[in-house]
């Protein structure tokens with residue numbers, strides 16, 4: 001088999017890249033280890049920056065998003081019981097609440113409608129030849145060992161994928177922070193406790209009230225990393241969440257049986273560069289942010305938005321050298337999002353062992369920003385998302 005761009009991984013990054021390349025008339029094939037149903041069963045975050053919505057618009061995969069997504073012009077910080085509203089219009093643009101799972105489904109449908117090729121349940125993907133001009137993917141599909149020759153390989157295969165591991169020792173520099181806590185999350189068919197998302201800082205630990213629709217909510221509480229989901233009955237979860245909310249929100253909270261309950265660890269992670277020879281890394285394959293800034297999906301989308309425009313420059317514009325700038329351009333945005341995600345995480349979570357003085361200083365840092373119009377706008381701008389990185 002032969003294609004122009006071989007994409008590893010059919011998560012949101014791989015699927016969006018596939019669509020952007022289809023639009024640009026650049027042939028591509030996606031190989032995915034799991035089945036389509038499995039990919040659609042993963043519950044993930046749900047805050048889309050305007051830049052992400054624009055990219056989905058540009059590939060014609062946003063009809064349902066505009067019909068069912070909820071536009072939010074702000075969010076709340078709940079600081080030890082005090083409610084503070086952050087107005088996104090003051091510093092940036094609104095965000096759209098729409099589940100990542102739904103984004104993935106819409107991109108899958110758009111790809112199917114255009115006849116784009118995705119191979120699911122592909123085993124043993126191996127990447128070769130990226131140091132030369134003719135790279136390839138080897139894999140097994142339906143028991144048949146197959147080679148896919150291509151011009152470039154893009155690793156959109158997430159944090160645990162094969163692409164990053166293909167790059168020889170010593171090429172990549174890793175920057176990492178692992179936090180000693182995770183988020184215990186539940187999905188529930190009850191109306192959200194508040195019209196907007198609520199990020200709560202509390203002595204018992206962080207909590208987040210989020211939503212998927214007017215009748216479906218997503219709630220999280222910070223728990224120690226070693227905590228086990230089985231130890232958390234629904235009742236225990238609701239009690240803990242209520243304890244971290246203000247009395248008015250606690251009273252309004254509508255509980256119900258959880259549809260899903262899981263614990264996600266928190267990590268900040270970046271590799272540099274995001275390219276080696278003819279292999280590019282995009283999305284979670286290259287970086288992870290803690291979910292507190294709602295940046296993971298948006299960064300993945302921005303990476304492939306940039307990469308697709310560089311491929312277009314290389315093929316339609318006859319400037320293949322443009323591709324060499326991918327890593328440098330992508331990393332600028334990645335690090336700004338990393339900073340914001342780390343900062344939100346540090347300000348809002350209780351860190352075991354953190355001294356009382358620093359805890360007070362974090363509170364004062366939030367108060368300082370919230371007391372200033374510029375400070376509020378800074379938070380709003382970062383949350384709403386920075387503009388896409390371009391070549392200029």
Ligand code: APR
Pocket residue numbers: 008009010011012013014031032033034039044045100122125156157158159160161162282283284285296297298300
């Ligand atoms: N071969 C083929 N496919 C693979 C392999 C492999 N060896 N390893 C992983 N994959 C697939 C996974 O099954 C998954 O479907 O790659 C896909 C990667 O998708 P995601 O993990 O969703 O990563 P990405 O597309 O970069 O999206 C980033 O996901 O984790 C969230 O916070 C993150 O919202 C962000 C988004």
Ligand code: PHB
Pocket residue numbers: 044045046047197210211218291292293294295
């Ligand atoms: C979610 O709805 O799952 C969600 C929302 C905002 C975040 C993280 C997760 O910052």
